[in-house]
Amino acid sequence: RKEVEQDPGPFNVPEGATVAFNCTYSNSASxxxxxxxxxxxxxPKLLMSVYSSGNEDGRxxxxxxxxxxxxxxxxxxxxLSDSATYLCAVTGNTGGFKTIFGAGTRxxxxx
Amino acid sequence: xxxxxxxxRHEVTEMGQEVTLRCKPISGHNxxxxxxxxxxxxxxxxxxxxxxxxxxDSGMPEDRFSAKMPNASFSTLKIQPSEPRDSAVYFCASSLxxxxxxxxxxxxxxxxxx
Numbered sequence: 013r014k015e016v017e018q019d020p021g022p023f024n025v026p027e028g029a030t031v032a033f034n035c036t037y038s039n040s041a042s043x044x045x046x047x048x049x050x051x052x053x054x055x056p057k058l059l060m061s062v063y064s065s066g067n068e069d070g071r072x073x074x075x076x077x078x079x080x081x082x083x084x085x086x087x088x089x090x091x092l093s094d095s096a097t098y099l100c101a102v103t104g105n106t107g108g109f110k111t112i113f114g115a116g117t118r119x120x121x122x123x
Numbered sequence: 124x125x126x127x128x129x130x131x132r133h134e135v136t137e138m139g140q141e142v143t144l145r146c147k148p149i150s151g152h153n154x155x156x157x158x159x160x161x162x163x164x165x166x167x168x169x170x171x172x173x174x175x176x177x178x179x180d181s182g183m184p185e186d187r188f189s190a191k192m193p194n195a196s197f198s199t200l201k202i203q204p205s206e207p208r209d210s211a212v213y214f215c216a217s218s219l220x221x222x223x224x225x226x227x228x229x230x231x232x233x234x235x236x237x
Contacts, residue, residue: 046225055214055228056166099166101226110179111156111226115165 013038016102018114025121029090033117035100036082044103045076045083049096050116056099059085090121125149127229129215135235141203144232147196148217156216156226157190157200166214172198205236 018035025031037045045062060067062074062083073086083100097116104110128147136142148155156171170180172192180190187206192198202209212233216226 044224055231057228058225061225110168110171112168113158113166 014115015039015112016100016114018100018117020115020117022118022120025090025119027090027092027121027123029121030086030088031090031119032084032086033098033100033119034082034084035102035114036080037100037102037112038081039102039104040078040081042081042102042104044111045074046101047072047074047083047085048099048101048113050099051096056113059098087119090119092121092123095119095121127215127217127227129213129229129232131232132230133233133235135237136205137237138206139204140236141201142205142209142234142236144200144213144215144234146198146200146215146229148198148215149227150196152217152219152227153195154218154220154224155192155198156218157198158214158216158228159211160214160231161211169200202234205234207236210234210236 016037047059048056049059050056060069060074062076064076066075071088075084097118099116100114101111130145154173157169158166160166169182170190175192190200212231214228214231216228218224218226
């Protein structure tokens with residue numbers, strides 16, 4: 013089993029739709045959680061950190077479920093510009109706090 | 124402020140040649156990470172440094188790969204000899220702190236080994 017797993021998609025949604033991604037992790041002692049966005053042929057960039065209490069940034073909401081060991085990302089009112097690959101990242105407390113990235117979920121938002 | 128700087132942006136070389144990738148982290152960041160990204164394997168951590176000291180190199184594929192960080196503002200990843208299966212995008216990233224802090228990625232080096 014991979015340490016961090018994501019559904020690769022692709023998710024094809026119309027503009028204005030709400031779409032949600034999940035990411036599961038295997039290390040129950042993981043301490044930090046993030047969602048990154050990666051555009052085609054570009055580097056990953058931080059979208060948002062994920063806190064235990066959940067957090068929201070405009071149309072984006074991230075949540076953490078420690079009991080079930082997953083994090084989620086919800087995008088409301090999808091825009092064409094949201095089309096990208098979304099990577100989850102999990103930092104554990106072993107191996108010097110190494111960060112493991114998921115393989116990414118591809119999202120296509122269509123007009 | 125300048126972000127993470129990587130060079131070269133593109134590298135095409137022949138099998139057996141030595142390849143050196145370079146990275147300048149964001150000033151003031153004390154952790155530096157080297158990743159490799161391919162379609163098949165996704166984004167893989169190769170090695171990371173904290174305060175110029177290698178902390179975890181368990182992701183380095185084999186002895187052909189080596190990385191150094193002689194000072195806080197420069198790191199290299201070397202492949203010698205290179206093989207076609209090394210073809211990938213290599214990213215360098217830096218963060219302010221080691222423990223679960225946001226990582227800032229460079230633009231990557233797209234390596235093709237013929």
